[in-house]
Amino acid sequence: MARKKQSRLVIGLAIAGLLSVGLGYAFWPRPHLVDIGTVERGPMRVTIDEEGRTRVHEPYVVSTPITGRLMRVDVEPGDSVTRGDTVVARMRPTVSVALDARTREQARANVTAAEAALRLAQADLHKAQADRDLAQANLERTRKLFDRDIVSQAALDASERAARAAEAALDTARAGISMRVAQLDNARAQLRSFDESADPAATGNADAQIIALRAPISGRILRVMQQSETTLPAGTPVLEIGNIAEGLEVQADLLSRDAVRIARGDPVIIDDWGGPHPLSGTVTRIAPWGFTRVSALGVEEQRVTVTVSFDGPHRERAALGHGYRVEVRIVEWSDDDALKVPSGALFRDGGGWALFEVREGTAHRTPVEIAADNGVTAAVTSGLEDGARIVMYPPAGLSDGARIAPRSAY
Secondary structure (H helix, E strand, O other): OHHHHHHHHHHHHHHHHHHHHHHHHHHOOOOEEEEEEEOEEEEEEEEEEEEEEEEEOOOEEEEOOOOEEEOOOOOOOOOEEOOOOOEEEEEEEOOOOOOOHHHHHHHHHHHHHHHHHHHHHHHHHHHHHHHHHHHHHHHHHHHHHHHOOOOOHHHHHHHHHHHHHHHHHHHHHHHHHHHHHHHHHHHHHHHHHHHOOOOHHHOOOOHHHOEEEEOOOOEEEEEEOOOOOEEEOOOOEEEEEEOHHHHEEEEEEEEHHHHOOOOOOOEEEEEOOOOOOOEEEEEEEEOOOOEEEEOOOOOEEEEEEEEEEEOOOHHHHOOOOOOOEEEEEEEEEEEEEEEEEEHHHOEEEOOEEEEEEEEOOEEEEEEEEEEEEOOOEEEEEEOOOOOOEEEEOOOOOOOOOOEEEEOOOO
16 A cells, blocks of 8 residues: 555655646746848949930921921931931922912002002102202302302202202102012012912922921931921921930929938939940939929829939940930939948837847947938948848747747748
């Protein structure tokens, strides 16, 4: 009996011990499983990314100089042209034709009236010449009588005034003749436009009346607005010319809050343009005014146009043309030897930033100062050293001094 009681006691103690060990193991605090990263040095930059489009800096629009008949345009977009040498379009001036019999008779009546007015002006000229001759003769006689003290000084002054008035009347009559001749020529020209045919060959050599429109600059045809033969008024755009090799630039519409963070001269990376390598550029202009644009989500945004010039030679972007889509990345901040940490390791600590540094299996809250953050990587200026291990994406329950363990990768 004593042995049985002793065996039961041993078994009871063993079961109690196993139960205590199991409960201790179940309630023993376990380390937090976290992802662990390493602080390292390397180049880093913060960019403002936006979609842009290429354009020629100084495009030239060739327009019709007069109202006339534009002949069919033979040049095509992409053709090379030389300044002052390449004929890009031809046009022929239009000739007025008779509208109706009434207008024709009015033109003939205007010619008759102009001829009569000319004859009247010629008669006035003859009268003015006669008056001038008489006034000159009277002046000579008065001077001779004045020299003999027969007439007074007042009589001599009156004769001189009459001679000058007669000379002025003669000049007026001559001017009237010139005016009447011009009116007659105008009336005859109007009548001639009614009587002659609209065919240019009827008034002279048809080829001599063709006006050639030459390229104002050397470059390439960007687009042709008027291709077919048609009658156009003066000032109508026909085609557009630009120098893609030397005058190509990029325009991007940035949010106004992003535009105030950049300045002229900032470097730009031009990417996603279809070539094998990104292109380099420089911010040359920032528009002083903004405009409202509605986004795809229906939100009104204030945008500012920023112009970027290419830095490299033309052969690097020979395939780019006017109006092509590109992706611009304006460099706001850069450092070739920055101490980098993943942005996901940072969290707010009061008014600053902090992260958990891994030391001997525990997490230590470490305040840090951030110089820049591009959303993926942050540059740390103080609080850490190169090679330090940090907790990536710290969980909400992680506290200072808590035990941690690396999460196993599957």
